[in-house]
Amino acid sequence: MRRFFLIATPYTWLLLLFLVPFAIVVKISLSDTALAIPPYVPKFSWDEGIGAYFSQLDFENFVFLTEDDLYWKAYLSSFKIATISTLLTLLVGYPIAYGMARSAPEWRPTLMMLVILPFWTSFLIRVYAWMGILSNEGYLNQLLLWTGVIDTPLTILNTNTAVYIGIVYTYLPFMILPIYSALERLDESLIEAAEDLGCSRLSAFWLVTIPLSKTGIIAGCFLVFIPALGEFVIPSLLGGSNSLMIGKVLWEEFFSNRDWPVASAVAVILLLILVIPIVLFQRNQQKEQEAEQ
Amino acid sequence: MTTVEFEPWDDPQEKPLIHFQNVTKRFGSFVAIDNLTIDIYEREFYALLGPSGCGKTTLMRMLAGFETPTEGNIMLAGQDIVPVPPNKRATNMMFQSYALFPHLSIWENIAFGLKREGMPKPDINNRVEEMLRLTRLEKFAKRKPHQISGGQRQRVALARSLAKAPKLLLLDEPLGALDKKLRQETQFELMDIQEKTGTTFVIVTHDQEEAMTVASRVAVMDHGKIIQVATPDRIYETPNSVYVADFIGDVNIIQGTTTANGEDSYSVAWADGQAPLTASSNQPFSDGQKCHLAIRPEKIAISADKPEEAANAVQGKVLDIAYLGNISTYHVELPTGVVIKAQAANTRRISRRSYTWEDTVWLSWTATAGVLLAS
Ligand SMILES: Nc1ncnc2c1ncn2[C@@H]1O[C@H](COP(=O)(O)OP(=O)(O)OP(=O)(O)O)[C@@H](O)[C@H]1O
Numbered sequence: 001m002r003r004f005f006l007i008a009t010p011y012t013w014l015l016l017l018f019l020v021p022f023a024i025v026v027k028i029s030l031s032d033t034a035l036a037i038p039p040y041v042p043k044f045s046w047d048e049g050i051g052a053y054f055s056q057l058d059f060e061n062f063v064f065l066t067e068d069d070l071y072w073k074a075y076l077s078s079f080k081i082a083t084i085s086t087l088l089t090l091l092v093g094y095p096i097a098y099g100m101a102r103s104a105p106e107w108r109p110t111l112m113m114l115v116i117l118p119f120w121t122s123f124l125i126r127v128y129a130w131m132g133i134l135s136n137e138g139y140l141n142q143l144l145l146w147t148g149v150i151d152t153p154l155t156i157l158n159t160n161t162a163v164y165i166g167i168v169y170t171y172l173p174f175m176i177l178p179i180y181s182a183l184e185r186l187d188e189s190l191i192e193a194a195e196d197l198g199c200s201r202l203s204a205f206w207l208v209t210i211p212l213s214k215t216g217i218i219a220g221c222f223l224v225f226i227p228a229l230g231e232f233v234i235p236s237l238l239g240g241s242n243s244l245m246i247g248k249v250l251w252e253e254f255f256s257n258r259d260w261p262v263a264s265a266v267a268v269i270l271l272l273i274l275v276i277p278i279v280l281f282q283r284n285q286q287k288e289q290e291a292e293q
Numbered sequence: 294m295t296t297v298e299f300e301p302w303d304d305p306q307e308k309p310l311i312h313f314q315n316v317t318k319r320f321g322s323f324v325a326i327d328n329l330t331i332d333i334y335e336r337e338f339y340a341l342l343g344p345s346g347c348g349k350t351t352l353m354r355m356l357a358g359f360e361t362p363t364e365g366n367i368m369l370a371g372q373d374i375v376p377v378p379p380n381k382r383a384t385n386m387m388f389q390s391y392a393l394f395p396h397l398s399i400w401e402n403i404a405f406g407l408k409r410e411g412m413p414k415p416d417i418n419n420r421v422e423e424m425l426r427l428t429r430l431e432k433f434a435k436r437k438p439h440q441i442s443g444g445q446r447q448r449v450a451l452a453r454s455l456a457k458a459p460k461l462l463l464l465d466e467p468l469g470a471l472d473k474k475l476r477q478e479t480q481f482e483l484m485d486i487q488e489k490t491g492t493t494f495v496i497v498t499h500d501q502e503e504a505m506t507v508a509s510r511v512a513v514m515d516h517g518k519i520i521q522v523a524t525p526d527r528i529y530e531t532p533n534s535v536y537v538a539d540f541i542g543d544v545n546i547i548q549g550t551t552t553a554n555g556e557d558s559y560s561v562a563w564a565d566g567q568a569p570l571t572a573s574s575n576q577p578f579s580d581g582q583k584c585h586l587a588i589r590p591e592k593i594a595i596s597a598d599k600p601e602e603a604a605n606a607v608q609g610k611v612l613d614i615a616y617l618g619n620i621s622t623y624h625v626e627l628p629t630g631v632v633i634k635a636q637a638a639n640t641r642r643i644s645r646r647s648y649t650w651e652d653t654v655w656l657s658w659t660a661t662a663g664v665l666l667a668s
C-alpha cells in the first residue's frame with residue numbers, strides 16, 4: 001500500500017500538471033477558431049453528445065502550419081539560435097567552471113555565490129538592463145565611442161547578436177553549475193598521471209579533463225538548449241522584429257491574432273521537438289548516476 | 294652458483310643514475326626536504342623509509358617533476374632535470390592512489406603512455422599484452438577500473454607505469470592497501486620485474502619489513518633529512534644512530550660511558566655497582582665519552598645459570614613474555630630498573646618452556662653483538 005502511494009504521488013503530479021494541460025492544448029489545436037469566449041469551437045455540450053464533439057476535431061491547423069513557411073522558418077531559426085547560443089554559453093561557461101574548480105577551496109563558495117547572485121533580481125529587469133547597455137545610445141556604444149574604438153555606434157540591439165548575448169547571459173549559470181560539479185570531483189592526480197605518462201598540459205586537458213567532465217557538459221548544454229529553443233522574452237525584447245523565434249510566433253498567435261487553435265498547434269509541435277533532447281538529457285543523467293555507483 | 298655482488302655505491306667508477314645535490318624544498322616557511330644529497334644507481338631498488346610527514350612523497354614528486362626544489366640540483370643520468378617538465382622525463386610514477394583513468398578500460402589505461410609516445414599500433418598491442426601477462430590481468434583487459442578489485446587496480450597502476458619501460462620507476466607506497474599474502478606475492482613480483490627489465494626502482498614504504506625484503510639499499514629519513522643509507526643488512530646490523538636502530542626493528546638501548554680497553558674494544562660503564570659491559574667498535578670513542586649501546590633482542594641469550602664464557606652477562610627478573618608463535622620475547626627487568634628484551638626460539642611446547650614470570654635469569658651477549666653509538 002505504501003509502495004502504491006510512493007509510486008502514485010509522482011504520477012498524479014505528472015498527470016495533473018502536465019498531461020491534463022497538454023491534453024487541453026492538443027484539443028484546442030484540433031479545434032477551429034471562432035469569435036467567441038474562449039475563441040474556438042467546438043465546445044463540449046451534453047446535448048450533442050461525445051460523438052458529434054469528436055467529429056468536429058481535425059488536423060486543419062497542423063496542415064496550415066506546413067502551408068505557411070513562416071512557421072517552419074521560425075522553428076528552424078529557433079533551432080539555429082538555440083544551438084549557437086548553447087555553444088557560445090559552453091565556450092564562456094567552461095573556462096569559468098574550470099577556474100572555479102581550480103580555485104582555492106576557501107574561495108569556491110564565494111564564487112558559486114557570484115554565479116547564482118543574478119537570480120536574485122527579476123529576469124525581466126535584467127533583460128531590460130541589457131537593452132540599456134546594447135542600444136545605439138547605450139553604455140556599450142558610449143564606452144566604445146569614448147575610447148575611440150569606433151566612430152559610429154554599433155547596431156546591436158534588435159539583431160540576433162543581442163539575442164545571443166541575452167541567452168548566454170541568462171543561461172550561463174545553468175551551464176556553469178553542472179560542469180563545475182563534474183570538474184570539482186576530478187582528482188588532480190589523474191592530470192599528474194597523464195603528464196607523467198607523456199601528455200603535455202593541453203593534451204592532458206583533452207584526454208582526461210574533457211572526457212571526465214563530459215556528463216557535466218552534456219547536462220549543461222541541455223539545460224541551456226531546451227529553454228532557449230522556446231525562449232520568448234529575450235528575442236522579443238532584445239531581438240525586436242528582426243529575430244524570428246518560435247516562442248515569439250506563439251505569443252503573437254495567441255495574443256495578437258487571438259488564434260488559439262493555431263497557437264496550440266505551434267505549441268504541440270514545439271513540445272514534440274523538445275521531447276527528443278529531453279529524453280537524451282534524462283539518459284545522460286541516468287548514466288551519470290550509474291557511473292557514480 | 295656464484296652471485297655477483299651488486300654494490301655500485303662502493304665503486305668509485307660508477308656514475309649514479311640520480312644525483313640529488315644539496316636539495317632543499319620549502320612549502321612557505323616549512324622545510325619539507327632539508328639540504329639533501331643522495332645518489333641512486335642504475336638497477337637499484339631504493340627504498341625510502343621514515344615516519345609520516347618526513348618528506349618521502351615530496352622527494353618522489355621532485356623526481357617525477359611535480360615539485361621543483363627550492364634550492365639545489367637533481368641530476369638524472371648526468372643531466373639537470375629540474376627544468377624538465379614531467380612529460381619529458383624518462384621516469385614514471387605509480388601513484389599511491391593509483392590514479393587510474395576511470396573513463397578508460399584497463400587495456401587503454403596501460404596503453405595510454407605508449408600512445409603518447411607515438412608507438413606503432415602493433416607494437417602497442419604487443420607491449421600491452423606483455424604487461425597484462427606480467428601482472429596477470431589478461432582477463433580484465435576490457436573492464437573499467439571501477440569493475441575490478443583493489444589489488445587488481447594496484448597491478449594495473451603498476452603495469453601502466455612499467456609499460457613505457459622507464460629508466461626510473463617511482464612507487465609511492467605501492468602495496469599499502471594489500472593484505473599480507475598478496476603484498477608478499479607482489480613484492481616478489483616487483484623484484485622479478487626489476488630483474489627482468491633492469492629498471493631502477495625508488496619505493497616509498499611505511500612497512501620496514503617490505504623495505505628489508507625488496508631493497509638493494511634502504512634510506513631512513515627524518516624531518517626531510519636522510520639519516521642513513523645502507524643495504525638492509527647493514528641498516529639492521531650497524532645502524533649509525535639511535536634513531537635508525539630504533540626505527541628498524543626492535544632494539545635495546547643501554548646508555549653509558551666508554552673507556553678503551555683494547556684495539557677497537559671498549560668497556561662501557563652503564564650503572565653503578567654493575568660490572569662494565571664490553572663492546573667492540575671500529576668507530577673511535579674517547580675515554581669518558583657518553584654512548585649508547587644498541588643490541589637486537591635476538592642477539593641476547595637467556596639462561597638460568599650464569600654463562601661462564603660470555604663477554605657480557607647481567608642478571609634480571611622476567612617481567613613479561615610475549616609469545617609470537619615461532620619465537621618468544623622475554624622482557625627482563627635488571628636491578629637498575631632497565632628493561633631488556635631478549636628473544637629465544639620456541640623449540641619446546643609452550644607449557645614446557647624453561648622460564649616463566651618472576652624467574653631470575655641471566656642475559657648474555659658477545660662483544661660484537663651490540664653496536665656502540667655516539668650520543
Ligand atoms: N603542497 C604542500 N604544501 C604545504 N606543505 C606540504 C605540501 N606537500 C607536503 N607538505 C608537507 O611536507 C611534509 C612532507 O610531506 P610528504 O607528503 O613528503 O610526507 P611523507 O613522508 O610522504 O608522509 P606520509 O608517509 O604520511 O605519506 C609534510 O609535513 C607535509 O605537511
Ligand SMILES: [Mg+2]
Nearest residue numbers: 349350351497
Ligand atoms: Mg607520502
